[in-house]
Amino acid sequence: MTEITSDDIEAARILFAGPCDFIWGATSAENLPPEKLNEIAFVGRSNAGKSSLVNALTGRKALARVSQTPGATRQINFFNLADRLMLVDLPGYGFAKRSKSESDQWQEMIFAYLRRRAKLRRVALLIDGRRGVMDSDRQVMELLDRAAVSYGLVLTKADEVPAKAQPRALEAARGETTKHTAALAQVRLTSALKGDGIAELRADLAALA
Numbered sequence: 001m002t003e004i005t006s007d008d009i010e011a012a013r014i015l016f017a018g019p020c021d022f023i024w025g026a027t028s029a030e031n032l033p034p035e036k037l038n039e040i041a042f043v044g045r046s047n048a049g050k051s052s053l054v055n056a057l058t059g060r061k062a063l064a065r066v067s068q069t070p071g072a073t074r075q076i077n078f079f080n081l082a083d084r085l086m087l088v089d090l091p092g093y094g095f096a097k098r099s100k101s102e103s104d105q106w107q108e109m110i111f112a113y114l115r116r117r118a119k120l121r122r123v124a125l126l127i128d129g130r131r132g133v134m135d136s137d138r139q140v141m142e143l144l145d146r147a148a149v150s151y152g153l154v155l156t157k158a159d160e161v162p163a164k165a166q167p168r169a170l171e172a173a174r175g176e177t178t179k180h181t182a183a184l185a186q187v188r189l190t191s192a193l194k195g196d197g198i199a200e201l202r203a204d205l206a207a208l209a
């Protein structure tokens, strides 16, 4: 893994400060927009903080819809970043309060998207930093291994993880990556609320533009 330099951080900051427009919301994996730009998808359990992270990365307050109630994002939302990258905010999986058939349907949509998207260059797999990797996340990791889609674990809500517990949370997440062929070794700890780790994650992702 190459070190991130201050030049990388600055170039990424400029890229993510550029225009970012919502261009498409897909309610099934059959009506996705044409593949033009390299794509980065934000994937994770319901309420993990995917939409908040898209907002934090792009410095917008309400580009992507955020809610305290799991199930805020109901479609696959595509955001064109400066005509250089497509940011894709997905609905969450593992939302217990939804009916079984509805959650199966959503999971199928998410999995179909992840399997078949040729321009999908990276998945940011978001894990609530207070909870760590769960079985539903491991299922997604296995799917991404099979599809050979490169992914990095991103621990979210760092502001809610006591400083003393952070090294252990990172170590546990790194332990998960070693069992998976398509997982990057690098794990990021972020806070969409306070900004921790956001500049570094931007630099990771800008490298794919």
Ligand SMILES: Nc1nc2c(ncn2[C@@H]2O[C@H](COP(=O)(O)OP(=O)(O)OP(=O)(O)O)[C@@H](O)[C@H]2O)c(=O)[nH]1
Binding pocket: 044, 045, 046, 047, 048, 049, 050, 051, 052, 053, 065, 066, 067, 068, 069, 070, 071, 072, 073, 074, 090, 091, 092, 093, 156, 157, 158, 159, 160, 190, 191, 192, 193, 194
């Ligand atoms: N403290 C804290 N709360 C956060 C952070 N990021 C997100 N949240 C909160 O977590 C809740 C869910 O955030 P969302 O961004 O809607 O999560 P999501 O993963 O997009 O959820 P779904 O679309 O339902 O799958 C909201 O109440 C956010 O304010 C963070 O960095 N710190």
Ligand SMILES: [Mg+2]
Binding pocket: 050, 051, 052, 065, 066, 072, 073, 089, 090, 091, 092
């Ligand atoms: Mg969301």
